[in-house]
Each structure stands twice: as structure tokens, then as C-alpha cells.
Amino acid sequence: MLNKISKIITLLIIICSLFFIDINPVFAQERLFLDLSLEYLDTYELKIQDYENTKVGGFSGITYNQQKDYFYVISDDRSRLAPARFYTVKINIENDKIDDVILENVTFLKDNNGELYANDTIDPEAIALSPRNSIFISSEGISHLRVAPFINEYDLDGNLLSEVPIPKRYIYNKEEKKGIQDNYGFESLTIKANATMAQDPFRLFTGSELALTQDFNDxxxxxxxxxxxxxxxVNPFGQPVLISENLYPVNQADFGVIYNGLNELYALPEEGYLLSLERTFGLRGFGAKIFQIVMANATDIYAEKSLAGNIDNINLIKKxxxxxxxxxxxxxxxxxGLTFGPRLPDGSQSLILVSDNNFKYSTEKTQFLLFKIVKNTQGNN
Structure with a gap:
């Protein structure tokens, strides 16, 4: 009897393999992801409050220039305390600890007229260095003031070089009930460059922090x-081309959380894989979770006018x-903010996170957190 059962089980396994049926969907799910983990190393608190006649704070995005060993950090000041700007920062890492953080420069952004951005005409949130030695910056806009979101390319002196076309469905329109809701815009931005030549195409990813107006059903x-x-x-000629749009499922908030959303993305070297940062705030203070996400098999939702209904027919981005x-x-x-930094002494990849103090110097901090990427050399599970 046992021998007969064993033969039946063996036959079922063979049939499943022939028809590509995965008899263990949990393991199949695991195989989608890279075998990565994060090891916490250190935290550094920045005490500086003023630099070159600017209030230092609101650090909502960070990117790394490997050639110069500098970081560029965007401030989310809406040109209220000083003109919209990013800072050049040197982070000295010694023995897996952050020894010092030094501000090296501040660069003011200029609009398409070559002028500094006026008060409440920009809400910069994320920054990414491109292979052509320029930076892309996202602004989530200010919906109630009808200030549209944007993603623009600037040179390292802050001069506007180009604009990424944003679909009209992201532009807030109260009458048509569509577009980015206030403070739910492009908090995230990352660039994936496969080639090393400045003139080669590269890819850019961004996401809304939470649902668009037309995608939310109260x-x-x-x-x-x-x-x-x-x-x-992003090509060397013509405007950037939107090639896909996918549904990213933000995690359900824990009990007591007042606010949560997608705050940052970072493209990993491996094709189709990214990191995402989700930040929360609630009765127990701030929270943060880092996910590995996979783009493979996610449904292109470009033609979906609304996501407020049933979405059973849509394959979500996997997390x-x-x-x-x-x-x-x-x-x-x-x-x-989140970015890769320099290699650590043992050759492993560093990961840097930065906090936005909201310019509340007495109650919130500007912190830099250092992590190590621990990777299984044998590849995927």
C-alpha cells in the first residue's frame, strides 16, 4: 500500500513538472526575489541649522556621485525659507561607522526662465544622479494651489536642462476629480543605467506616494x-518616453498610524529589481519599512482611468x-531618502538613509543611517 502511494505521489510530481505546475507556490514566490538582507551599522545626527544663508533641513531625497564620492541631498523647502536647493554633502565612513557629515556646497535651482523658484511654485522631494552627470528632481506639486507636479533635469549648477512629460491624469483638476492629491505626489525617484556611456539611454522610475484622486474611493x-x-x-534625443505604468500596493497601516505612503525608490543593479521605502507616522511616532520589489509580470495600467473599483484583473508589483x-x-x-553609498572595507555595498526634520529643530532630527547590504553569492533562492 505504501509503495502504491509513493508511486502515485511520484507520478503527480512528474505531471506537475511537465505542465509547469508549481506544487509549492510559497517557494515559487520566494524565487522571485534576490536573496538580500540589511544589516544596521550606525546613525549620525546632523547638528547644523544654517549654511550659506540657508536653513538646513527638509532632507527628503539623496543620491550618490561615485566618481566624486559626494552625495547630493534635496531639501523640500518650497522656496519659503530660501530658494529651492540641493546640498553637496561629504559623508565620511570609517570602520563601518559614520565619522562625519560635511556640507560642501548649496546649489539653487532655476526655472525655465533662468530664475530662482518663487515661493510655493515647487515642492522638491526626490533627487537622482544620471549617467550624463546631471540630476533629476521630482516636485510633487501643490494641488490646492494648482501647482503641477514635475520631474525636471538640471545640471550640477542648478540650471534647467529638460522636462519629463507627465501624463495629464497626474495633474490635479478638482472639477474633473483627477490628479495627485495634496502631499501624495512624487516623493520617490530613481535611475537605472545599464551602460557606462553618457549618451546611452537609461531608465527612470517614480511613483505617487498614495492613490491619485480618481483612484481613491472614500x-x-x-x-x-x-x-x-x-x-x-530617457534617450539622448527627444523627450523621455513612458513605457509602463504599474500598480504599487502600499502596505496597510498598522494600528495607530495616521499617515503612510511610498517615500522612495532605488533601482538595484539586477534587472527588474528595486528597493522601496515606506514611511509611517502615528501615535507611536515614525516608522519605516524597506521592501524589495519586482516589476516582472506586473500589469501595465496605463489605460486604466481609475483604480477605485475592482482590481482583480491587475497583477500588482510584487513586494x-x-x-x-x-x-x-x-x-x-x-x-x-535612500541610496547606495560607497563600498565598505569588506567589499559589501553600503546603503544610506536620510531623514526630513521638517525644519522642526526642537522636535525632529536630521539623521543619516548606515546599513550594509548582505547578499547571498549563490544568487536567488
Missing amino acids: KIPETLLRSRMMHYV KLLLNLKDLNIDFDNLE
């Missing part, structure tokens, strides 16, 4: 968590939790 609260993520190809920072039992603040 009778179904979970629809607020349906973020749209866009994937562009895997890498780290819940609450599990570290460390003090951290309003984390919004």
Missing part, C-alpha cells in the same frame, strides 16, 4: 493605498519586506 479606504508607479526610458526598522530598537526620525 467608501473603500484601502483604495488610498493604490499607488501608480511609472517607468520611463518582499527586507526590514522593518522598528525591529532594530533604535531611535529614528522621519526617514524619506
Whole structure:
């Protein structure tokens, strides 16, 4: 009898393999992801409050210039305390610790008229260095003032070089009930460059922090968590081309959380893989989770006018939790920016997170957190 059962099981396994049926969907899901983990190393608190006649704070995005060993950090000041700007920062890492953080320069951004941005005409949130030695910056806009979101390219002196076309469905229109809701715009931005030549195409990713107006149904609260993520190809000629748009599912908030959303993306070297940072705020303070996400097989939702209804026919971007920072039992603040940094002494890749103090110097901090990427050399699970 046992021998007969064994033969039946063996036959079933053969049939499943012939028809590509995965008899263990959990393991199949695991094989989608890279075998990565994060090891916390250190935290550094920046004490500076003024630099070159600017208020230092609001650090909501960070990117790394490997050739110069500098970081560029965007401030989310809406040109209220000083003109819209980014800072050039040197982060000295010694023995897996942040020894010092030094501000080297401040660069003011200029609009398409070559003028500094006026008060409340920009809300810069994310920054990414491109292979052509320029930076792309996203502004989530100010919907109630009808200030449109944008993604612009600037040179390292802050001069506007080009503009990424934004679909009209992201432009807020109260009458048509569409577009980015206030403070739910392009907090995230990352660039994936496969080639080394400045003139070669590269890709750009961004996503709305939470659902667009037309994607949210207030009778179904979970629809607020349906973020749209866009994937562009940037060519040396002509405008960037939007090649896909996918549904990124923001995690359901824990009990006591007042606010949560997608705050940052970072394209990994491996094709089709990114990191995402989701930040929360609530009765227990700030929270942050870092996920590995996979673009493969996600449905292109470009033609979807609304995501407020049934989405059973849509394949979501797949996610895997890498780290819940609450599990570290460390003090951290309003984390919004994330980037790879220099290699550590053992050859492993560093990861840097930065927090936005909202210019509340007495209650919130500007922090830089250092992590190590731990990677299984044997590849995927």
C-alpha cells in the first residue's frame, strides 16, 4: 500500500513538472526575489541649522556621485525659507561607522526662465544622479494651489536642462476629480543605467506616494493605498518616453498610524529589481519599512482611468519586506531618502538613509543611517 502511494505521489510530481505546475507556490514566490538582507551599522545626527544663508533641513531625497564620492541631498523647502536647493554633502565612513557629515556646497535651482523658484511654485522631494552627470528632481506639486507636479533635469549648477512629460491624469483638476492629491505626489525617484556611456539611454522610475484622486474611493479606504508607479526610458534625443505604468500596493497601516505612503525608490543593479521605502507616522511616532520589489509580470495600467473599483484583473508589483526598522530598537526620525553609498572595507555595498526634520529643530532630527547590504553569492533562492 505504501509503495502504491509513493508511486502515485511520484507520478503527480512528474505531471506537475511537465505542465509547469508549481506544487509549492510559497517557494515559487520566494524565487522571485534576490536573496538580500540589511544589516544596521550606525546613525549620525546632523547638528547644523544654517549654511550659506540657508536653513538646513527638509532632507527628503539623496543620491550618490561615485566618481566624486559626494552625495547630493534635496531639501523640500518650497522656496519659503530660501530658494529651492540641493546640498553637496561629504559623508565620511570609517570602520563601518559614520565619522562625519560635511556640507560642501548649496546649489539653487532655476526655472525655465533662468530664475530662482518663487515661493510655493515647487515642492522638491526626490533627487537622482544620471549617467550624463546631471540630476533629476521630482516636485510633487501643490494641488490646492494648482501647482503641477514635475520631474525636471538640471545640471550640477542648478540650471534647467529638460522636462519629463507627465501624463495629464497626474495633474490635479478638482472639477474633473483627477490628479495627485495634496502631499501624495512624487516623493520617490530613481535611475537605472545599464551602460557606462553618457549618451546611452537609461531608465527612470517614480511613483505617487498614495492613490491619485480618481483612484481613491472614500467608501473603500484601502483604495488610498493604490499607488501608480511609472517607468520611463530617457534617450539622448527627444523627450523621455513612458513605457509602463504599474500598480504599487502600499502596505496597510498598522494600528495607530495616521499617515503612510511610498517615500522612495532605488533601482538595484539586477534587472527588474528595486528597493522601496515606506514611511509611517502615528501615535507611536515614525516608522519605516524597506521592501524589495519586482516589476516582472506586473500589469501595465496605463489605460486604466481609475483604480477605485475592482482590481482583480491587475497583477500588482510584487513586494518582499527586507526590514522593518522598528525591529532594530533604535531611535529614528522621519526617514524619506535612500541610496547606495560607497563600498565598505569588506567589499559589501553600503546603503544610506536620510531623514526630513521638517525644519522642526526642537522636535525632529536630521539623521543619516548606515546599513550594509548582505547578499547571498549563490544568487536567488
